[in-house]
Amino acid sequence: xxxxFTEDQLAFKEAIGRFLMxxxxxxxxxxxxxxxxxxxxxxxxxxxxxxxxxxxxxEEQGGLGMDDVAWSLLTQELGYYAIPDSMAxxxxxxxxxxxxxxxxxxxxxxxxxxxxxxSIRIAVAHGISxxxxxxxxxxxxxxHYEGEVHLVSKEALACQRNxxxxxxxxxxxxxxxPDSSSRILGAEAGTSVWAETLNRGVLAVAGQSLGLAQRMxxxxxxxxxxxxxxxxxxxxxxAVKHKxxxxxxxxxxxxxxxxxxxxxxxxxxxxADLHVSHAKLAxxxxxxxxxxxxxxxxxxxxxxWEADLQMFMKRAWALNASWGTREFHxxxxxxxxxxxxxxxxxxxxxxx
Amino acid sequence: xxxxxxxxxxxxxxxxxxxxxxxxxxxxxxxxxxxxxxDEHAFPEDRKRWEQHLAxxxxxxxxxxxxxxxxxxxxxxxxxxxxxxxxxGAPGRVGHxxxxxxxxxxxxxxTQEQKDxxxxxxxxxxxxxxxxxxxxxxxxxxANIRTRAVRDEAxxxxxxxxxxxxxxxxxxxxxxxxxxxxxxxxxxxxxxxFFLVNMHQPGVTVQPIEQMTxxxxxxxxxxxxxxxxxxxxxxxxGWRIAMTLLGFERGxxxxxxxxxxxNELNDIVKAxxxxxxxxxPTIRQRIAEAHIGLRLMRYNAMRMLSADSQESxxxxxxxxxxxxxxxRNLGALAMDVLGPEAELLAHPPYELTRLQALYLFSRADxxxxxTNQIQRNIIxxxxxxxxxxxxxx
Numbered sequence: 093x094x095x096x097f098t099e100d101q102l103a104f105k106e107a108i109g110r111f112l113m114x115x116x117x118x119x120x121x122x123x124x125x126x127x128x129x130x131x132x133x134x135x136x137x138x139x140x141x142x143x144x145x146x147x148x149x150x151e152e153q154g155g156l157g158m159d160d161v162a163w164s165l166l167t168q169e170l171g172y173y174a175i176p177d178s179m180a181x182x183x184x185x186x187x188x189x190x191x192x193x194x195x196x197x198x199x200x201x202x203x204x205x206x207x208x209x210x211s212i213r214i215a216v217a218h219g220i221s222x223x224x225x226x227x228x229x230x231x232x233x234x235x236h237y238e239g240e241v242h243l244v245s246k247e248a249l250a251c252q253r254n255x256x257x258x259x260x261x262x263x264x265x266x267x268x269x270p271d272s273s274s275r276i277l278g279a280e281a282g283t284s285v286w287a288e289t290l291n292r293g294v295l296a297v298a299g300q301s302l303g304l305a306q307r308m309x310x311x312x313x314x315x316x317x318x319x320x321x322x323x324x325x326x327x328x329x330x331a332v333k334h335k336x337x338x339x340x341x342x343x344x345x346x347x348x349x350x351x352x353x354x355x356x357x358x359x360x361x362x363x364a365d366l367h368v369s370h371a372k373l374a375x376x377x378x379x380x381x382x383x384x385x386x387x388x389x390x391x392x393x394x395x396x397w398e399a400d401l402q403m404f405m406k407r408a409w410a411l412n413a414s415w416g417t418r419e420f421h422x423x424x425x426x427x428x429x430x431x432x433x434x435x436x437x438x439x440x441x442x443x444x
Numbered sequence: 445x446x447x448x449x450x451x452x453x454x455x456x457x458x459x460x461x462x463x464x465x466x467x468x469x470x471x472x473x474x475x476x477x478x479x480x481x482x483d484e485h486a487f488p489e490d491r492k493r494w495e496q497h498l499a500x501x502x503x504x505x506x507x508x509x510x511x512x513x514x515x516x517x518x519x520x521x522x523x524x525x526x527x528x529x530x531x532x533g534a535p536g537r538v539g540h541x542x543x544x545x546x547x548x549x550x551x552x553x554x555t556q557e558q559k560d561x562x563x564x565x566x567x568x569x570x571x572x573x574x575x576x577x578x579x580x581x582x583x584x585x586x587a588n589i590r591t592r593a594v595r596d597e598a599x600x601x602x603x604x605x606x607x608x609x610x611x612x613x614x615x616x617x618x619x620x621x622x623x624x625x626x627x628x629x630x631x632x633x634x635x636x637x638f639f640l641v642n643m644h645q646p647g648v649t650v651q652p653i654e655q656m657t658x659x660x661x662x663x664x665x666x667x668x669x670x671x672x673x674x675x676x677x678x679x680x681x682g683w684r685i686a687m688t689l690l691g692f693e694r695g696x697x698x699x700x701x702x703x704x705x706x707n708e709l710n711d712i713v714k715a716x717x718x719x720x721x722x723x724x725p726t727i728r729q730r731i732a733e734a735h736i737g738l739r740l741m742r743y744n745a746m747r748m749l750s751a752d753s754q755e756s757x758x759x760x761x762x763x764x765x766x767x768x769x770x771x772r773n774l775g776a777l778a779m780d781v782l783g784p785e786a787e788l789l790a791h792p793p794y795e796l797t798r799l800q801a802l803y804l805f806s807r808a809d810x811x812x813x814x815t816n817q818i819q820r821n822i823i824x825x826x827x828x829x830x831x832x833x834x835x836x837x
Contacts, residue, residue: 221784222784222785223784223785223787223788254788254789255788255789255791255792255793255794256787256788256789257786257787257788257789257796257800257804258787259794261787263787263788320581321581321583321584321585321588322584322585322588322835322836323585323835323836324835324836326584329817329833330833331817331820331821332817380776384772384807387807387811388810388811388815388816388817391583391584391811391815392578392583392609392610392662392808392811392812394807394811395655395656395807395808395811396653396654396655396656397654397655397656397658398653398654399656402656405656406656409779409786409787410787412779413779413780413782413783413784413786413787414784417780417783417784418726418780419721419724419726419727419780422726
């Protein structure tokens, strides 16, 4: 059992982190809020230049051919900087779905090539999320319909746009009338492709949530060190520092769960659902706790529009119910653990 | 022990219920269920008129002694008033700081002249008050007040200079009670005075703070040689008066708040039944827990109020920690009940739904009026007699 990452994976994560720190500071995200589309084509282009869009596209289609494990690191960076763009939907979730289609599927290779070069946005509409991110900007939408995979342009959908509590999010409710011309995979093969796609969507949310948790912890620790009351930094008080310690604990205990799930997905393990749901619960719990303790440590300041904390908090809250509510994931775990012949003995600690 | 209401109480209930029913109509009909915590920005002018209308009906300051212009209502009647007020969906009170805090403080510590001068305006709903305590450097460390009060020897009047922050409803208020340092050499809770300051004067500037809800209920208030109308008590009495006032804050005024909570819980149950979340076992359990928590809060408040003289130690100190944590969790429950729909705004650009406003506003509950950490310190130090954390100076 080895939880270490390759040097390539770590170098990539570090490069992307440094890049986002410079290119997507909070004040810029606030500027993007004010635009109608809520997205910066320039930021998207720069992210593509960094190779983010090519990350998991197969090498045959001009990508880097990396897998879910690499994404488990990169989604944390996307969360840490609260990137508004639904980059992971195109580059991770949609790319994974397209790569899983039979080679001969029309448009498959062309779409993957365009993802790799960063010239296309693809939204993913799975039934578990009634609200689909970034349909308003999408060149194509992959739609789940009774197990089938449909590829449509947004003009073919009835879209109703909505505003979110998180000023960065752009959500649409869509209505879809299937026809045979839009279907690119039937229900028989589609069901397993969608099951895997669902898990990727969940994992992308889990990784981002964990990154958000870390960012809120960092902001809160900084604040607690600078803010003085009773003549001392408030971070010196046990009542405050214990909160930060609890968050650090929650984050560290969520990380291996996320990595285990990414590994299960990358290796096609039969019980990937169990690991993925566990990852979502653990990461969202860490983010929830970090938000809760973060605002408490920031005192009234954390409650203002001006303090950046709210940006990360609201994202964490919004992501909490996307790609399956807590109850959905708890039930998925319960179903597996309570099933006949469930793999819950000592011999199954790391086994599939 | 008697946990029922008398016939006289029930007649009182009918009286207030029918008054609210017939008066929350016409020009006030749109105020039902508006203006509560998180919704304070709704219809301020209409709610000011409502406050005066309420006063004309004799329904403000009912718990004040009759000599102060109140009804001298019993605890039971005040409970009934709070229940019926919330049940009817009557709007959040704009006069609650005057009625619940400023007024009782003036009754307790003010001169007869001050009572005659200030109480009628509160009682009639014409004078609205705000609370000038917190400052940028005096949050949890409230005694670290830097706002100065300087006495002009010729006129005998005090001039206030400094900054207050997180001042709820300052932008709607006519008066502010201000804690300021009368002795520049003093430190901590020594050398403070309790001043009554008219907000409508050139030396007072109010700057709203935009909250993460996108609305503004709190403000920064700047005093630049603003003249204080009066000082309550003597210079140096400020801290003692301020602490007594915080005791009022934990008193009867909490009852109305609990009824508001009950309305919110009802909304959540309604939403859960409508979207099916009510049949989700983990949600059901949390709704039941919320119900239990609210009952506990209610019984505990009644016990505190009815047995005021018997209660000592930690029992009244735990109240804020309990309700703030409960309410924060209620907000989280509301979001979980709504699931992925929870993040959708009511209207662009940033109008929140009632449950979103509950959720976001409840994050402030564990901070204002003494954070949960400070509450735990108070419980440990005053309630349990534990040693104080050493303070740096």
